[in-house]
Amino acid sequence: MNKLKTAVTDFGWPRIIIFFFVVALFVAAPFVGVRVDGALSDVLARFGQNGILVLALVPMVQAGAGLNFGLPVGIIAGLLGGTLSMQFGWTGWVGFLGAVGVSLPFAVLFGWAYGLLLNKVKGEEMTIAMYVGFSMVTFFAILWLLLPYSSPNMVWGYSGSGLRTTITLDGYWTKILNNFLAVRIGRFFVFPTGLLAFFGAATGTMWLFLRSKTGTAMTAVGSNPDFARAGGVSSDRMRLVSVVVSTVFGAVGILVYQQSYGFIQLYQAPLYMAFPAVAAILLGGASVNKASMVNVLVGTFLFQAILTMTPNVINSVLQTDMSEVIRIVISNGMIIYALTRKTKVSK
Amino acid sequence: MKTPFKLPSAARVRRFAADNVVVLIFLFVTAIAVPSSKLSGTYIIQDLLTRYGRNAFLVFSLLLPIMAGMGINFGMVLGAMAGEIGLIFAVDQGIAGVQGLLYAVLVGAPIAILLGWIAGQVLNRARGREMVTGYILGFFMDGVYQFVVLYLMGAIIPITSKAITLSRGYGIRNTLGLDSVRQSLDKLLKLELGSFDLPMATYLVIALLAIFIVWFRRTKLGQDMRAIGQDQTVSHSAGIPVERTRIMAIVISTLLAMVGQIIFLQNMGNMATYNAHRQTGFFAAAAILVGGASVAKATIPNVLVGVGLLHLMYIVVPPAGARLFGSAQIGEYFRDAMSYAVIALALALHAWRKRANAESARAGLRGAASGAVAPAKMEGGAE
Numbered sequence: 064m065n066k067l068k069t070a071v072t073d074f075g076w077p078r079i080i081i082f083f084f085v086v087a088l089f090v091a092a093p094f095v096g097v098r099v100d101g102a103l104s105d106v107l108a109r110f111g112q113n114g115i116l117v118l119a120l121v122p123m124v125q126a127g128a129g130l131n132f133g134l135p136v137g138i139i140a141g142l143l144g145g146t147l148s149m150q151f152g153w154t155g156w157v158g159f160l161g162a163v164g165v166s167l168p169f170a171v172l173f174g175w176a177y178g179l180l181l182n183k184v185k186g187e188e189m190t191i192a193m194y195v196g197f198s199m200v201t202f203f204a205i206l207w208l209l210l211p212y213s214s215p216n217m218v219w220g221y222s223g224s225g226l227r228t229t230i231t232l233d234g235y236w237t238k239i240l241n242n243f244l245a246v247r248i249g250r251f252f253v254f255p256t257g258l259l260a261f262f263g264a265a266t267g268t269m270w271l272f273l274r275s276k277t278g279t280a281m282t283a284v285g286s287n288p289d290f291a292r293a294g295g296v297s298s299d300r301m302r303l304v305s306v307v308v309s310t311v312f313g314a315v316g317i318l319v320y321q322q323s324y325g326f327i328q329l330y331q332a333p334l335y336m337a338f339p340a341v342a343a344i345l346l347g348g349a350s351v352n353k354a355s356m357v358n359v360l361v362g363t364f365l366f367q368a369i370l371t372m373t374p375n376v377i378n379s380v381l382q383t384d385m386s387e388v389i390r391i392v393i394s395n396g397m398i399i400y401a402l403t404r405k406t407k408v409s410k
Numbered sequence: 411m412k413t414p415f416k417l418p419s420a421a422r423v424r425r426f427a428a429d430n431v432v433v434l435i436f437l438f439v440t441a442i443a444v445p446s447s448k449l450s451g452t453y454i455i456q457d458l459l460t461r462y463g464r465n466a467f468l469v470f471s472l473l474l475p476i477m478a479g480m481g482i483n484f485g486m487v488l489g490a491m492a493g494e495i496g497l498i499f500a501v502d503q504g505i506a507g508v509q510g511l512l513y514a515v516l517v518g519a520p521i522a523i524l525l526g527w528i529a530g531q532v533l534n535r536a537r538g539r540e541m542v543t544g545y546i547l548g549f550f551m552d553g554v555y556q557f558v559v560l561y562l563m564g565a566i567i568p569i570t571s572k573a574i575t576l577s578r579g580y581g582i583r584n585t586l587g588l589d590s591v592r593q594s595l596d597k598l599l600k601l602e603l604g605s606f607d608l609p610m611a612t613y614l615v616i617a618l619l620a621i622f623i624v625w626f627r628r629t630k631l632g633q634d635m636r637a638i639g640q641d642q643t644v645s646h647s648a649g650i651p652v653e654r655t656r657i658m659a660i661v662i663s664t665l666l667a668m669v670g671q672i673i674f675l676q677n678m679g680n681m682a683t684y685n686a687h688r689q690t691g692f693f694a695a696a697a698i699l700v701g702g703a704s705v706a707k708a709t710i711p712n713v714l715v716g717v718g719l720l721h722l723m724y725i726v727v728p729p730a731g732a733r734l735f736g737s738a739q740i741g742e743y744f745r746d747a748m749s750y751a752v753i754a755l756a757l758a759l760h761a762w763r764k765r766a767n768a769e770s771a772r773a774g775l776r777g778a779a780s781g782a783v784a785p786a787k788m789e790g791g792a793e
Contacts, residue, residue, distance in 0.1 A: 183758065184762055185765060186538065186764075187757060187758075187760075190541040190542045190757055191754055194750055194754035194757060197750040197753075197754075198750035201743055201746040201747035202747040204746075204747070205740055205744055208737060208740055209735070209740070225737075385557075388553050390553075391552060395546050395547075395549040395550035395553065396550055399532060399547060399550055402539055402543045
């Protein structure tokens, strides 16, 4: 009994309530005329679509640099890769992999600069990261207008310059991962094999990285900086590595997100993209200084399940669209819960 | 508390530059943008005078939490929401003019106190990361606000006016016309000075608030807040109720933000029911930081300078962008980017300096031992 009690407190009541909320949504779905297989198919697609962005948060949490509210820094690198790849006229697999390839050097560069800054402001990372992300997004909004993109599929028709707010990926790499080896079962259920395999590979890579020499050192820095320093690990260097890795995963994450979504969204769109990712990983049981692959998988699944199911189910029950309110309250409530918890020093 | 050793003068010069780098960058950009905007001086000054009346009160609401060492109270948007709820009722009851504003303040006050108290409780549990928590709390309460205003008002909370409810019978419309109270405070005591209109009544309210803050700093509670801002542990041993005082700082800040939002909206003349408060915290934070405040120290001149500089930039940059780049849109993105960058830079500089101080204090500890203990402890507190 006592053991159960500690397990429950460890996991946290909000998460348990939300977990049962999701279960209740799935149970209630057939009774209000929502197809469970169709809904599950949506959840899986969105799980793969958002997963890598959530995964990107792990290294910085582990290195003690907090929740990466500056994820838009990586997202911008991804957007640069995506738009450049389109500008070069690359389509299909060449387009998608090319986008990833082009975005990587930007991600490393941005992540490196961003990491240097965060090393100077230890203890205040999260607020500053948030505003670094915001200024990066708005600064790039100017660049999207000014950079000499010329592909007619991307720029505004009448002026011939400046990228559009949303650019369709049709004919380039729309759903290239989603459709790869996708298995269709019945009329409503599609298993996005390629997408989930890619997400799985990314998760595996992160898992291996955290268990490598560098990854272990990084975790040591996060759990106890003094101890790590005594062991000859440079805290600043490890944090820098964690920020760069996080930014790179952010860049890849947004490309995966966009191929699934079918559009590249520019300008103000990435402004608040870090928040749902943060909410998801916390929902999965991560804390401000500890996160694992399980947290990512569970959190992303639960969070996307809520986002997919509430509009359908709640709206049929209440006859009004309350899903937006539920989404805001749950995701931000989860973040507040994590920020106000007494953080345990390494377990 | 002064550092126990003398800084060499070169470091002092560097520190002065670092202290004011945010203001300097801002001045530089604005100085380039003013002539290229081709706006007339009269237009700029009139616009600035209006914007002072509109925004200064909101920015003042950030002062007390900074004094109490809680950083910038991004949770002030909770107060803004309370003010908006007050205004909804004032419009619904059809109370016009300044009485309408007073009614809105009276309705908003208990809501602001409740929200402020909640925010204070939450922030007390999130020591060392008050700012990010306050920011997220603003998002969270935005959801609750939306629930109350969009679903409960007209359904459970009685709303009499059909004109402000959605056609489905409950929920408030996306835009609320504030015709009944539009600029009632601004027009109460209007002074025409040459070609300029001065909303004296609004200025008077702001001046009263400034006097209140000066007075408040000298009260017991104000002194307690300053002590806590310096060092929580020492304050606690000195018998100051730390948690309660921090909650008070947030409650007062939320109350002031409530009044500030009402003043802001009466000047605007209409209210985007679900969006009006979203940018409030961002603008206020940018203004006070542009004015040279830091996360740990802010004064009344910081507020006045900051509101002037920030809004000068907001006035001149879009037309300057239109002239220099052929697109006002670029100017608009640019001013947003500048404001975000200013907040990031000001926060980063402060955190950076705090660490540098902590390290020099530690270095001082190695040399001359006595006296350096307290600052080392204080600066290390956030980690």
